[in-house]
Amino acid sequence: MGTREIIKKRRSIREYKDKLISDEILLDLIDCGHMAPTARGEEPWEFIVIKNKETLKEISRLTNRNALFLKEASACIVIFSRPTKYYLEDCSAATENILLAATSYGIASCWIAGDKKDYVPDIKILLKAPSEYNLISIISLGYPKNDLITKAEKRPLDELLHWEKF
Numbered sequence: 001m002g003t004r005e006i007i008k009k010r011r012s013i014r015e016y017k018d019k020l021i022s023d024e025i026l027l028d029l030i031d032c033g034h035m036a037p038t039a040r041g042e043e044p045w046e047f048i049v050i051k052n053k054e055t056l057k058e059i060s061r062l063t064n065r066n067a068l069f070l071k072e073a074s075a076c077i078v079i080f081s082r083p084t085k086y087y088l089e090d091c092s093a094a095t096e097n098i099l100l101a102a103t104s105y106g107i108a109s110c111w112i113a114g115d116k117k118d119y120v121p122d123i124k125i126l127l128k129a130p131s132e133y134n135l136i137s138i139i140s141l142g143y144p145k146n147d148l149i150t151k152a153e154k155r156p157l158d159e160l161l162h163w164e165k166f
């Protein structure tokens with residue numbers, strides 16, 4: 001698949017097969033994540049790969065209704081950041097890189113909110129993250145259970161595209 005095809009194919013998928021993702025692929029997803037653009041070259045990110053079922057279940061429980069599906073995932077990647085000026089932009093770019101790389105492997109994923117959520121302190125304690133770090137995103141990963149997925153509607157281009165001026 002070419003880059004544009006991968007970008008257009010990626011969707012949030014929340015149902016997964018009971019099939020493991022190899023460490024080689026997980027490592028490559030992090031490699032893709034850390035290649036994201038980063039303001040002033042700061043690379044404020046840290047990535048935690050979680051495969052342990054009990055930990056996945058516990059994060060799913062802590063995130064309440066936001067990510068019930070996480071307990072069925074094969075793995076997740078949690079992105080933490082040092083509190084730099086552009087931490088949110090940097091780590092959002094890294095998150096998207098990982099989502100796209102996962103799509104290229106035929107792996108389903110979903111971005112689960114981190115930043116701004118009231119469950120962040122509990123997850124930081126669970127994962128032993130230093131208190132000054134921000135939790136940006138949790139990415140659930142797994143091979144898709146169904147070929148047919150319900151896709152969220154996108155706004156049509158002619159509604160959001162402006163040429164030259166707003």
Ligand SMILES: Cc1cc2nc3c(=O)[nH]c(=O)nc-3n(C[C@H](O)[C@H](O)[C@H](O)COP(=O)(O)O)c2cc1C
Pocket residue numbers: 010011012013014066067110111112113114151152
């Ligand atoms: C910052 C951010 C936070 C999100 N948080 C959640 C979440 O907590 N739980 C969830 O199920 N989906 C979450 N999503 C996924 C969105 O619901 C999804 O991207 C949106 O519905 C568009 O669908 P698509 O990803 O298939 O294009 C989040 C997406 C973003 C960008």
